[in-house]
Amino acid sequence: LSPALRALSVHLARAGRMPLPHPLDYDWRFTPTTVELLWQLAGVRTTRKEPTILMGVPSMADDINLRGSGKPVTVLERSAATGEALRGGCQVEVIVCDVARDTLPPIHANTIVADPPWYEADTISFLWSAAVMCRTRGIVMLSLPPLGTRPGIAGERARIEEEAAGFGLEL
Numbered sequence: 001l002s003p004a005l006r007a008l009s010v011h012l013a014r015a016g017r018m019p020l021p022h023p024l025d026y027d028w029r030f031t032p033t034t035v036e037l038l039w040q041l042a043g044v045r046t047t048r049k050e051p052t053i054l055m056g057v058p059s060m061a062d063d064i065n066l067r068g069s070g071k072p073v074t075v076l077e078r079s080a081a082t083g084e085a086l087r088g089g090c091q092v093e094v095i096v097c098d099v100a101r102d103t104l105p106p107i108h109a110n111t112i113v114a115d116p117p118w119y120e121a122d123t124i125s126f127l128w129s130a131a132v133m134c135r136t137r138g139i140v141m142l143s144l145p146p147l148g149t150r151p152g153i154a155g156e157r158a159r160i161e162e163e164a165a166g167f168g169l170e171l
Helices: 005-015 034-042 058-067 079-089 120-133 154-168
Strands: 052-055 074-078 092-096 110-112 134-144
Touching: 005 134, 034 058, 034 079, 052 120, 058 079, 074 079, 074 154, 079 092, 079 134, 110 120, 110 154, 120 134
Parallel strands: 052 074, 052 110, 074 092, 110 134
Antiparallel strands: none
């Protein structure tokens, strides 16, 4: 983690809102600037009545707990400790589940924001889950490792895009 992100994570953990992130849990937190940008992008497609689903983005859920949103937000979180911390804020509905292994809850949204672990199988699992829960003509915002992250990433991304198309998603 960068020094600034580490300081932010420690600050949030000390404030008692969130457990410290750990790479072995695939828990990477966004900076406040990134969270704001993601909410702006997600807000383009949502209204107060349209729900948003967050998958693997506890930073965005914590931000909603701090600032509120006026729109329904459901968080799917694998970590029970993080889920419990997010429930304490009362602004989001938290469902503790592993979207790659557990039965998905019967929820749907027009906007889904997902930050899967940056491995091909995990990303495909997140995309499949998002496709199942996303309403027709909705949007799925997904983070992917950039080109140059590791050898073979261009091929991984091409396969991920092909799988996404098979799930009915369009780039």
